[in-house]
Amino acid sequence: MLTIGAFAKASRLSPKALRLYDELDLLRPARVDPDTGYRYYAVAQLERARLVAWLRRIGMPLAEIRKVAALPPAAAAGEIRAYWARIETETAVRRDLAAFLVDHLTEESRTGRPADGSRAGPPTAVSRKDTVMLELRHFAHSDTGRVRPANQDTAYSGRRLLAVADGFGPAGAPASSAAVEALKFLESEELPAGNVLNLLQDAVDGASQAVHDVAGDAAGTTLTALLWTGSRLALVHVGDSRAYLLRDGGLFLITHDHTVVQAMIDEGRLTPDEALAHPQAMLLAKALTARSPAAPDLKLHDALPGDRYLVCSDGLSRVVPEERIAALLSAGTAPDEAVHALVDEANRAGGPDNVSCVVADVVETAA
Incomplete structure (x- = not known):
């Protein structure tokens, strides 16, 4: 088991983010101390946590991350591809x-x-002759x-x-x-x-x-x-x-x-x-x-x-x-x-x- 601090460092997610993801049922700790409320994570959860971290870095909303993180790898790859295609289309419109x-x-x-x-604005002095x-x-x-x-x-x-x-x-x-x-x-x-x-x-x-x-x-x-x-x-x-x-x-x-x-x-x-x-x-x-x-x-x-x-x-x-x-x-x-x-x-x-x-x-x- 890893403490929340050790898990945060290993997964590249902050303790604050881990607490939020716990509340959102996106990344639940493996164990919570009943007396102190301190969170502990299993080493096996690192892969999911790192995926969440990378998806956050590309700007994917948490609701979509929850869906993607629950999928098998091939299906998750398809969802990520579709998400990024939408981002590129929206970026093109903004560009x-x-x-x-x-x-x-x-x-x-x-x-x-x-x-x-x-x-509107002052007239220009450019001649339009010829x-x-x-x-x-x-x-x-x-x-x-x-x-x-x-x-x-x-x-x-x-x-x-x-x-x-x-x-x-x-x-x-x-x-x-x-x-x-x-x-x-x-x-x-x-x-x-x-x-x-x-x-x-x-x-x-x-x-x-x-x-x-x-x-x-x-x-x-x-x-x-x-x-x-x-x-x-x-x-x-x-x-x-x-x-x-x-x-x-x-x-x-x-x-x-x-x-x-x-x-x-x-x-x-x-x-x-x-x-x-x-x-x-x-x-x-x-x-x-x-x-x-x-x-x-x-x-x-x-x-x-x-x-x-x-x-x-x-x-x-x-x-x-x-x-x-x-x-x-x-x-x-x-x-x-x-x-x-x-x-x-x-x-x-x-x-x-x-x-x-x-x-x-x-x-x-x-x-």
Whole structure:
């Protein structure tokens, strides 16, 4: 038997931590002196104690540690792998948000103007004469597909805003339409003062309220949108609609699906191939609904001349392989022709769902 002090030293857990784990029924002492209350531990408990110590060092919550520590080694390894995959996913989201903030604050510091293009802050003295500017050439279209009786998608493209929403439930169509309508104030010539991050978060809050107003608890919607700031595209994303960037011939997915299956892939519980046939393949983990406020993914993308962006519902991405999407986007056609080609391709693949696409090109224009 080891005293609590000796056991603490051997296990790299403090006596205070050992007392807490005793209270939580996570690591009970082998014997407690009935007169003094002093705790004694068996040498055989060191392996469990060291596992608890290492799991605490990677930040695992005590409730999960209790579950993992009770499993056989192979099952425990699987749980640890899944836990760490979740941490990496959450860290990636926080990293994107940190990068968003750094880019925004750097831009405001350099120019004296918020990165969203609003007029807050002192004007700059830079002449725009003969300066090459960027603008979007865009087109949006939504199609019912070959199977569904009605279209619950909404697609929109404007001078500043590109958006796709995929509604679900009895009032899915009004829900998706309301979500996109709630973002259209971003099209205004003068954006509200304040940074683009707050602007987008407020817009999503407004979209959530709009969905609640028109659909109550009867429906919800995904929402993926890009806001043009003049040199960048700010992304806001909730659900499993997607945004892609075609640059220099390569197609890049710039959103992360908020689905139960994608979470299982992230946690190492499924492979991408296994996910295709999973019975919960279309079950959303996050969406705009009345029941839960959405925490959207937010990113900021620098735009380059020649970039082509695609925002689409899963009616395209689930049935048309990315290689084929890349080929259609790279065909050198105008945005409207590219959109119709993508929709036609989804319908040729069976059109099992509504399909919506927005294509926008970043082009140079003389100021």
